[in-house]
Amino acid sequence: MSMIQVRNLKKSFGEHVVLQDVSLTVDEKEVVCIIGPSGSGKSTFLRCLNRLEKFQEGEVIINNHDYSNKGVNLNDVRKEVGMVFQQFNLFPHKTVLQNITMAPIKLLKMDKASAEKRAMELLEKVGLKEKRDSYPSQLSGGQQQRVAIARALAMNPKVMLFDEPTSALDPEMVGEVLEVMKQLAREGMTMVVVTHEMGFAREVSNHVIFMDGGYIVEENSPAELFSNPTHERTKAFLGKVL
Protein backbone atom coordinates (compact mmCIF):
# COMPACT_ATOMS: atom_id res chain seq x y z
CA MET A 1 0.00 0.00 0.00
CA SER A 2 1.35 3.41 -0.83
CA MET A 3 1.70 5.79 2.08
CA ILE A 4 2.82 8.85 0.15
CA GLN A 5 1.82 9.72 -3.38
CA VAL A 6 3.05 12.86 -5.03
CA ARG A 7 1.95 13.68 -8.55
CA ASN A 8 3.33 16.44 -10.75
CA LEU A 9 4.19 18.74 -7.91
CA LYS A 10 5.15 22.27 -8.97
CA LYS A 11 6.33 24.89 -6.56
CA SER A 12 7.74 28.35 -7.05
CA PHE A 13 8.70 31.28 -4.86
CA GLY A 14 7.48 34.20 -6.94
CA GLU A 15 9.22 33.91 -10.32
CA HIS A 16 11.73 31.37 -9.06
CA VAL A 17 10.57 27.85 -9.88
CA VAL A 18 12.00 25.49 -7.27
CA LEU A 19 10.13 22.25 -7.98
CA GLN A 20 9.52 21.78 -11.71
CA ASP A 21 7.56 18.56 -11.84
CA VAL A 22 8.07 16.04 -9.09
CA SER A 23 6.26 12.72 -8.75
CA LEU A 24 7.03 10.08 -6.17
CA THR A 25 5.41 7.11 -4.49
CA VAL A 26 6.54 5.80 -1.13
CA ASP A 27 5.06 2.57 0.13
CA GLU A 28 4.22 1.84 3.72
CA LYS A 29 7.33 0.94 5.77
CA GLU A 30 9.64 2.16 3.06
CA VAL A 31 12.62 4.39 3.71
CA VAL A 32 13.44 6.86 0.95
CA CYS A 33 16.56 8.99 1.03
CA ILE A 34 16.81 12.18 -1.00
CA ILE A 35 20.24 13.39 -2.03
CA GLY A 36 21.33 16.21 -4.30
CA PRO A 37 23.27 19.43 -4.49
CA SER A 38 22.49 22.50 -2.40
CA GLY A 39 19.55 24.51 -3.71
CA SER A 40 18.12 21.61 -5.71
CA GLY A 41 14.82 21.79 -3.83
CA LYS A 42 15.16 18.89 -1.38
CA SER A 43 14.00 20.81 1.69
CA THR A 44 11.26 22.52 -0.24
CA PHE A 45 9.99 19.16 -1.47
CA LEU A 46 9.95 17.75 2.05
CA ARG A 47 8.17 20.82 3.36
CA CYS A 48 5.51 20.50 0.67
CA LEU A 49 4.77 17.01 1.99
CA ASN A 50 3.40 18.36 5.28
CA ARG A 51 2.35 21.64 3.73
CA LEU A 52 4.76 23.85 5.63
CA GLU A 53 5.04 25.23 2.11
CA LYS A 54 2.16 25.85 -0.23
CA PHE A 55 2.55 24.56 -3.75
CA GLN A 56 0.99 25.80 -6.97
CA GLU A 57 0.22 22.59 -8.82
CA GLY A 58 0.09 18.86 -8.28
CA GLU A 59 -1.20 16.41 -5.72
CA VAL A 60 0.10 15.21 -2.40
CA ILE A 61 -1.75 12.28 -0.85
CA ILE A 62 -0.58 10.89 2.47
CA ASN A 63 -2.22 7.94 4.13
CA ASN A 64 -5.17 8.46 1.80
CA HIS A 65 -5.63 12.05 2.82
CA ASP A 66 -5.46 14.46 -0.08
CA TYR A 67 -3.41 17.45 1.05
CA SER A 68 -3.75 19.31 -2.19
CA ASN A 69 -7.48 19.66 -1.54
CA LYS A 70 -8.21 23.21 -0.37
CA GLY A 71 -10.78 22.14 2.20
CA VAL A 72 -8.50 19.82 4.14
CA ASN A 73 -7.55 20.74 7.70
CA LEU A 74 -3.79 21.05 7.53
CA ASN A 75 -3.39 20.88 11.28
CA ASP A 76 -5.10 17.49 11.32
CA VAL A 77 -3.04 16.08 8.50
CA ARG A 78 0.16 17.36 10.08
CA LYS A 79 -0.62 15.23 13.12
CA GLU A 80 -0.01 12.21 10.91
CA VAL A 81 3.30 13.41 9.57
CA GLY A 82 6.21 13.91 11.95
CA MET A 83 9.05 16.18 10.98
CA VAL A 84 12.61 16.48 12.25
CA PHE A 85 14.63 19.56 11.40
CA GLN A 86 18.29 20.26 10.85
CA GLN A 87 18.28 22.78 13.72
CA PHE A 88 16.24 20.51 16.10
CA ASN A 89 13.84 23.37 16.97
CA LEU A 90 12.99 22.09 20.42
CA PHE A 91 10.96 24.49 22.55
CA PRO A 92 13.62 26.07 24.78
CA HIS A 93 11.21 27.13 27.54
CA LYS A 94 9.93 23.59 28.08
CA THR A 95 11.66 20.63 29.66
CA VAL A 96 12.42 17.55 27.62
CA LEU A 97 9.33 15.84 29.00
CA GLN A 98 7.12 18.86 28.32
CA ASN A 99 8.48 19.14 24.78
CA ILE A 100 7.29 15.60 24.14
CA THR A 101 3.95 15.68 25.97
CA MET A 102 2.74 19.10 24.85
CA ALA A 103 1.28 18.10 21.49
CA PRO A 104 -0.34 14.82 22.64
CA ILE A 105 -1.98 16.58 25.59
CA LYS A 106 -3.25 19.59 23.67
CA LEU A 107 -3.99 18.00 20.31
CA LEU A 108 -4.78 14.37 21.00
CA LYS A 109 -6.46 15.24 24.32
CA MET A 110 -4.39 12.64 26.11
CA ASP A 111 -4.40 12.94 29.89
CA LYS A 112 -1.15 14.09 31.42
CA ALA A 113 -0.29 10.78 33.08
CA SER A 114 -0.62 8.67 29.94
CA ALA A 115 1.17 11.30 27.86
CA GLU A 116 4.07 11.23 30.29
CA LYS A 117 4.13 7.47 30.37
CA ARG A 118 4.30 7.39 26.60
CA ALA A 119 6.96 10.12 26.61
CA MET A 120 9.11 8.07 28.98
CA GLU A 121 8.83 5.06 26.67
CA LEU A 122 9.98 7.22 23.79
CA LEU A 123 12.83 8.69 25.83
CA GLU A 124 13.91 5.20 26.72
CA LYS A 125 13.90 4.32 23.05
CA VAL A 126 16.16 7.26 22.16
CA GLY A 127 18.30 6.58 25.23
CA LEU A 128 17.58 9.76 27.18
CA LYS A 129 15.37 8.70 30.05
CA GLU A 130 17.53 10.45 32.62
CA LYS A 131 17.15 13.80 30.77
CA ARG A 132 13.41 14.11 31.28
CA ASP A 133 13.67 17.24 33.40
CA SER A 134 16.49 18.97 31.53
CA TYR A 135 15.96 21.96 29.31
CA PRO A 136 17.06 21.79 25.66
CA SER A 137 19.95 24.20 26.23
CA GLN A 138 21.38 21.73 28.74
CA LEU A 139 21.66 18.99 26.11
CA SER A 140 24.23 18.33 23.41
CA GLY A 141 23.17 18.64 19.77
CA GLY A 142 22.86 14.92 19.36
CA GLN A 143 20.72 14.64 22.48
CA GLN A 144 18.51 17.50 21.33
CA GLN A 145 17.97 15.85 17.99
CA ARG A 146 17.03 12.58 19.67
CA VAL A 147 14.50 14.43 21.82
CA ALA A 148 13.16 16.09 18.68
CA ILE A 149 12.63 12.64 17.16
CA ALA A 150 10.84 11.50 20.32
CA ARG A 151 8.68 14.64 20.22
CA ALA A 152 7.60 13.90 16.67
CA LEU A 153 6.96 10.23 17.46
CA ALA A 154 4.72 11.14 20.39
CA MET A 155 1.99 12.08 17.93
CA ASN A 156 2.08 8.53 16.53
CA PRO A 157 2.71 9.70 12.99
CA LYS A 158 2.29 7.43 10.00
CA VAL A 159 5.22 9.06 8.24
CA MET A 160 8.42 10.69 9.46
CA LEU A 161 10.20 13.38 7.46
CA PHE A 162 13.83 14.22 8.23
CA ASP A 163 15.55 17.29 6.77
CA GLU A 164 19.31 16.80 7.12
CA PRO A 165 18.91 15.64 10.73
CA THR A 166 22.65 15.28 11.31
CA SER A 167 24.04 18.24 9.34
CA ALA A 168 24.18 20.58 12.33
CA LEU A 169 25.87 18.03 14.57
CA ASP A 170 29.47 17.60 15.59
CA PRO A 171 30.84 14.48 13.86
CA GLU A 172 31.00 12.44 17.06
CA MET A 173 27.24 12.89 17.59
CA VAL A 174 26.09 11.88 14.13
CA GLY A 175 26.20 8.19 14.96
CA GLU A 176 23.84 8.30 17.93
CA VAL A 177 21.15 10.05 15.87
CA LEU A 178 21.55 7.76 12.86
CA GLU A 179 21.31 4.78 15.21
CA VAL A 180 17.90 5.98 16.44
CA MET A 181 16.77 6.46 12.85
CA LYS A 182 17.93 3.00 11.84
CA GLN A 183 16.02 1.50 14.74
CA LEU A 184 12.93 3.40 13.62
CA ALA A 185 13.35 2.09 10.08
CA ARG A 186 13.68 -1.48 11.41
CA GLU A 187 10.42 -1.04 13.30
CA GLY A 188 8.68 -0.29 10.04
CA MET A 189 8.25 3.47 10.09
CA THR A 190 7.71 5.06 6.70
CA MET A 191 10.49 7.61 6.34
CA VAL A 192 11.64 10.25 3.90
CA VAL A 193 15.12 11.46 4.72
CA VAL A 194 17.02 14.30 3.11
CA THR A 195 20.63 13.54 3.93
CA HIS A 196 24.27 13.92 3.05
CA GLU A 197 25.06 10.71 4.92
CA MET A 198 25.65 8.39 1.98
CA GLY A 199 26.52 5.52 4.31
CA PHE A 200 23.13 5.78 5.95
CA ALA A 201 21.36 6.03 2.59
CA ARG A 202 23.17 2.95 1.32
CA GLU A 203 22.53 0.90 4.44
CA VAL A 204 18.98 1.83 5.40
CA SER A 205 17.00 3.07 2.43
CA ASN A 206 14.88 1.11 -0.01
CA HIS A 207 15.14 3.86 -2.60
CA VAL A 208 17.51 6.71 -3.14
CA ILE A 209 16.37 9.74 -5.05
CA PHE A 210 18.77 12.14 -6.66
CA MET A 211 17.31 15.62 -7.08
CA ASP A 212 18.75 18.44 -9.11
CA GLY A 213 17.31 21.67 -10.46
CA GLY A 214 13.82 20.97 -9.14
CA TYR A 215 13.52 17.54 -10.76
CA ILE A 216 13.97 13.98 -9.61
CA VAL A 217 16.82 13.10 -11.93
CA GLU A 218 17.26 9.52 -10.90
CA GLU A 219 15.59 7.06 -8.55
CA ASN A 220 16.88 3.61 -7.77
CA SER A 221 17.83 1.11 -5.11
CA PRO A 222 20.85 2.36 -3.19
CA ALA A 223 23.08 -0.41 -4.52
CA GLU A 224 22.26 0.49 -8.12
CA LEU A 225 22.25 4.25 -7.73
CA PHE A 226 25.55 4.41 -5.93
CA SER A 227 27.41 1.87 -8.06
CA ASN A 228 25.81 2.43 -11.48
CA PRO A 229 24.40 5.92 -11.75
CA THR A 230 22.95 6.41 -15.23
CA HIS A 231 22.73 10.21 -15.48
CA GLU A 232 25.71 12.45 -15.96
CA ARG A 233 24.58 14.81 -13.22
CA THR A 234 24.21 11.96 -10.74
CA LYS A 235 27.69 10.73 -11.61
CA ALA A 236 29.13 14.22 -11.20
CA PHE A 237 27.40 14.68 -7.82
CA LEU A 238 28.41 11.28 -6.48
CA GLY A 239 31.94 11.84 -7.74
CA LYS A 240 32.13 14.86 -5.50
CA VAL A 241 30.56 13.46 -2.34
CA LEU A 242 31.71 9.84 -2.25
Add this chain to the structure above:
Amino acid sequence: MVCVAVFKEIIVNSYPMFLLGLETTLRIFLISVSIGFLIGLFIALFKISTFKPASWLASGYVNIIRGTPFILQLLFIYTVNGFLFSYLNETWPTIFGDVDTRELSGIITVALNAGGYFSEIIRGGILSIDKGQMEASRSLGFSRKQTMWLVILPQAIRQLTPSLANQAIISLKDTSLLTTIGIGELMYQGSLVYAANFQILPTLTILGIIYFAIIYLLTQLFSLIERKVRIP
Protein backbone atom coordinates in the same frame (compact mmCIF):
# COMPACT_ATOMS: atom_id res chain seq x y z
CA MET B 1 20.85 70.77 61.84
CA VAL B 2 18.36 73.36 60.73
CA CYS B 3 18.03 71.44 57.54
CA VAL B 4 17.15 68.14 59.24
CA ALA B 5 14.65 69.92 61.42
CA VAL B 6 12.88 71.33 58.37
CA PHE B 7 12.50 67.88 56.80
CA LYS B 8 11.34 66.41 60.06
CA GLU B 9 8.72 69.07 60.47
CA ILE B 10 7.37 68.64 56.97
CA ILE B 11 7.14 64.90 57.37
CA VAL B 12 5.52 65.05 60.80
CA ASN B 13 2.98 67.62 59.68
CA SER B 14 2.18 66.25 56.24
CA TYR B 15 2.81 62.50 56.18
CA PRO B 16 -0.89 61.65 55.80
CA MET B 17 -0.94 63.60 52.55
CA PHE B 18 2.17 61.89 51.24
CA LEU B 19 0.69 58.51 52.13
CA LEU B 20 -2.58 59.34 50.45
CA GLY B 21 -0.71 60.46 47.34
CA LEU B 22 1.47 57.35 47.36
CA GLU B 23 -1.54 55.11 47.66
CA THR B 24 -3.29 56.83 44.76
CA THR B 25 -0.15 56.73 42.60
CA LEU B 26 0.35 53.02 43.23
CA ARG B 27 -3.32 52.23 42.64
CA ILE B 28 -3.39 54.07 39.34
CA PHE B 29 -0.04 52.56 38.34
CA LEU B 30 -1.06 48.97 39.06
CA ILE B 31 -4.41 49.18 37.33
CA SER B 32 -3.25 51.11 34.29
CA VAL B 33 -0.05 49.18 33.67
CA SER B 34 -1.88 45.84 33.92
CA ILE B 35 -4.50 47.01 31.45
CA GLY B 36 -1.76 48.60 29.34
CA PHE B 37 0.09 45.30 29.16
CA LEU B 38 -3.01 43.52 27.86
CA ILE B 39 -3.63 46.31 25.34
CA GLY B 40 0.01 46.02 24.26
CA LEU B 41 -0.27 42.26 23.83
CA PHE B 42 -3.33 42.46 21.63
CA ILE B 43 -2.12 45.44 19.63
CA ALA B 44 1.13 43.54 18.96
CA LEU B 45 -0.84 40.48 17.80
CA PHE B 46 -3.02 42.71 15.63
CA LYS B 47 -0.01 44.36 14.13
CA ILE B 48 1.61 41.10 13.00
CA SER B 49 -1.74 39.65 11.95
CA THR B 50 -2.11 38.60 8.32
CA PHE B 51 -5.55 40.22 8.39
CA LYS B 52 -4.63 43.61 6.94
CA PRO B 53 -7.29 45.86 8.54
CA ALA B 54 -6.24 44.63 12.00
CA SER B 55 -2.63 45.43 11.31
CA TRP B 56 -3.51 48.90 9.92
CA LEU B 57 -5.59 49.63 12.97
CA ALA B 58 -2.76 48.61 15.27
CA SER B 59 -0.20 50.68 13.36
CA GLY B 60 -2.47 53.71 13.49
CA TYR B 61 -2.91 53.29 17.21
CA VAL B 62 0.82 53.01 17.89
CA ASN B 63 1.59 55.98 15.66
CA ILE B 64 -0.92 58.19 17.45
CA ILE B 65 0.39 57.21 20.88
CA ARG B 66 3.99 57.74 19.86
CA GLY B 67 3.34 60.84 17.81
CA THR B 68 1.54 62.96 20.41
CA PRO B 69 2.54 64.21 23.87
CA PHE B 70 1.25 62.40 26.94
CA ILE B 71 -0.22 65.57 28.39
CA LEU B 72 -2.27 66.18 25.25
CA GLN B 73 -3.57 62.59 25.34
CA LEU B 74 -4.53 63.14 28.95
CA LEU B 75 -6.39 66.41 28.39
CA PHE B 76 -8.10 64.97 25.32
CA ILE B 77 -9.38 61.90 27.14
CA TYR B 78 -10.34 63.94 30.19
CA THR B 79 -12.38 66.33 28.06
CA VAL B 80 -14.04 63.54 26.08
CA ASN B 81 -14.90 61.78 29.33
CA GLY B 82 -16.29 65.05 30.67
CA PHE B 83 -18.79 65.26 27.82
CA LEU B 84 -19.52 61.56 27.86
CA PHE B 85 -20.21 61.34 31.56
CA SER B 86 -22.26 64.49 31.79
CA TYR B 87 -24.46 62.93 29.13
CA LEU B 88 -24.56 59.57 30.88
CA ASN B 89 -25.18 61.30 34.16
CA GLU B 90 -28.23 63.07 32.81
CA THR B 91 -29.57 59.90 31.27
CA TRP B 92 -28.91 57.46 34.14
CA PRO B 93 -28.14 59.56 37.22
CA THR B 94 -28.40 56.59 39.57
CA ILE B 95 -25.67 54.62 37.82
CA PHE B 96 -23.25 57.33 36.77
CA GLY B 97 -23.91 59.79 39.56
CA ASP B 98 -20.61 59.41 41.33
CA VAL B 99 -18.05 58.25 38.78
CA ASP B 100 -14.76 60.06 39.34
CA THR B 101 -13.97 61.07 35.75
CA ARG B 102 -10.59 62.45 36.76
CA GLU B 103 -9.12 59.22 38.03
CA LEU B 104 -10.88 57.23 35.32
CA SER B 105 -9.39 59.49 32.65
CA GLY B 106 -5.96 59.21 34.25
CA ILE B 107 -6.10 55.42 34.30
CA ILE B 108 -7.34 55.26 30.72
CA THR B 109 -4.61 57.59 29.50
CA VAL B 110 -1.74 55.81 31.23
CA ALA B 111 -3.12 52.44 30.08
CA LEU B 112 -3.55 53.49 26.44
CA ASN B 113 -0.17 55.20 26.41
CA ALA B 114 1.70 52.30 28.02
CA GLY B 115 -0.20 49.91 25.73
CA GLY B 116 1.22 51.62 22.66
CA TYR B 117 4.78 51.27 23.89
CA PHE B 118 4.30 47.78 25.30
CA SER B 119 2.96 46.66 21.93
CA GLU B 120 6.10 47.74 20.11
CA ILE B 121 8.28 45.95 22.65
CA ILE B 122 6.20 42.77 22.45
CA ARG B 123 6.06 42.85 18.66
CA GLY B 124 9.84 43.11 18.50
CA GLY B 125 10.11 40.16 20.87
CA ILE B 126 7.74 38.02 18.81
CA LEU B 127 9.66 38.75 15.62
CA SER B 128 12.96 37.89 17.31
CA ILE B 129 11.89 34.29 17.98
CA ASP B 130 13.50 31.92 15.50
CA LYS B 131 11.08 30.93 12.74
CA GLY B 132 12.04 27.30 13.28
CA GLN B 133 9.87 27.46 16.43
CA MET B 134 6.76 28.25 14.39
CA GLU B 135 7.62 25.51 11.90
CA ALA B 136 8.29 22.87 14.53
CA SER B 137 5.04 23.69 16.27
CA ARG B 138 3.03 23.75 13.04
CA SER B 139 4.57 20.46 11.98
CA LEU B 140 3.25 18.88 15.20
CA GLY B 141 -0.26 19.99 14.26
CA PHE B 142 -0.65 23.18 16.29
CA SER B 143 -2.47 26.04 14.60
CA ARG B 144 -0.89 29.46 14.16
CA LYS B 145 -2.85 30.78 17.09
CA GLN B 146 -1.95 27.91 19.41
CA THR B 147 1.68 28.30 18.42
CA MET B 148 1.58 31.99 19.24
CA TRP B 149 0.17 31.42 22.75
CA LEU B 150 2.02 28.23 23.65
CA VAL B 151 5.38 28.62 21.96
CA ILE B 152 6.18 32.12 20.72
CA LEU B 153 4.72 34.45 23.37
CA PRO B 154 6.03 32.55 26.42
CA GLN B 155 9.54 32.83 24.99
CA ALA B 156 9.15 36.42 23.83
CA ILE B 157 7.74 37.71 27.12
CA ARG B 158 10.46 36.02 29.18
CA GLN B 159 13.13 37.54 27.07
CA LEU B 160 11.44 40.95 27.20
CA THR B 161 11.11 41.26 30.97
CA PRO B 162 13.81 44.00 31.21
CA SER B 163 12.28 46.17 28.46
CA LEU B 164 8.78 45.69 29.83
CA ALA B 165 9.99 46.66 33.29
CA ASN B 166 11.59 49.74 31.84
CA GLN B 167 8.33 50.84 30.24
CA ALA B 168 6.43 50.13 33.47
CA ILE B 169 8.80 52.49 35.28
CA ILE B 170 8.33 55.19 32.66
CA SER B 171 4.57 54.81 33.09
CA LEU B 172 4.93 55.12 36.85
CA LYS B 173 6.68 58.43 36.39
CA ASP B 174 4.06 59.49 33.83
CA THR B 175 1.40 59.21 36.54
CA SER B 176 2.93 62.36 38.06
CA LEU B 177 1.58 64.27 35.04
CA LEU B 178 -1.94 63.39 36.16
CA THR B 179 -1.52 66.21 38.64
CA THR B 180 -2.45 68.59 35.80
CA ILE B 181 -6.07 67.46 35.91
CA GLY B 182 -6.10 67.47 39.69
CA ILE B 183 -5.87 63.78 40.46
CA GLY B 184 -4.74 63.37 44.06
CA GLU B 185 -1.64 61.32 43.34
CA LEU B 186 1.74 61.82 44.94
CA MET B 187 2.85 64.83 42.92
CA TYR B 188 -0.44 66.58 43.50
CA GLN B 189 -0.41 65.97 47.25
CA GLY B 190 3.15 67.24 47.36
CA SER B 191 2.17 70.46 45.63
CA LEU B 192 -0.59 70.95 48.20
CA VAL B 193 2.00 70.46 50.93
CA TYR B 194 4.42 73.08 49.67
CA ALA B 195 1.63 75.49 48.77
CA ALA B 196 0.74 75.46 52.47
CA ASN B 197 4.22 75.45 54.09
CA PHE B 198 6.20 77.39 51.43
CA GLN B 199 9.10 74.90 51.82
CA ILE B 200 9.25 74.12 48.15
CA LEU B 201 12.73 72.57 47.81
CA PRO B 202 12.58 70.34 50.89
CA THR B 203 9.13 69.12 49.90
CA LEU B 204 10.23 68.38 46.33
CA THR B 205 13.22 66.54 47.76
CA ILE B 206 10.96 64.36 49.87
CA LEU B 207 8.79 63.64 46.81
CA GLY B 208 11.90 62.76 44.86
CA ILE B 209 13.05 60.34 47.53
CA ILE B 210 9.65 58.65 47.61
CA TYR B 211 9.58 58.22 43.80
CA PHE B 212 13.16 57.01 43.83
CA ALA B 213 12.39 54.47 46.53
CA ILE B 214 9.33 53.04 44.74
CA ILE B 215 11.24 52.75 41.51
CA TYR B 216 14.18 51.13 43.26
CA LEU B 217 11.86 48.54 44.80
CA LEU B 218 10.13 47.95 41.47
CA THR B 219 13.49 47.43 39.79
CA GLN B 220 14.43 44.85 42.42
CA LEU B 221 11.09 43.12 41.99
CA PHE B 222 11.46 42.98 38.23
CA SER B 223 14.96 41.57 38.35
CA LEU B 224 13.70 38.92 40.76
CA ILE B 225 10.96 38.06 38.29
CA GLU B 226 13.46 38.06 35.47
CA ARG B 227 15.65 35.54 37.26
CA LYS B 228 12.60 33.41 38.10
CA VAL B 229 11.32 33.16 34.52
CA ARG B 230 14.67 32.90 32.77
CA ILE B 231 14.99 29.90 30.49
CA PRO B 232 17.92 27.72 31.64
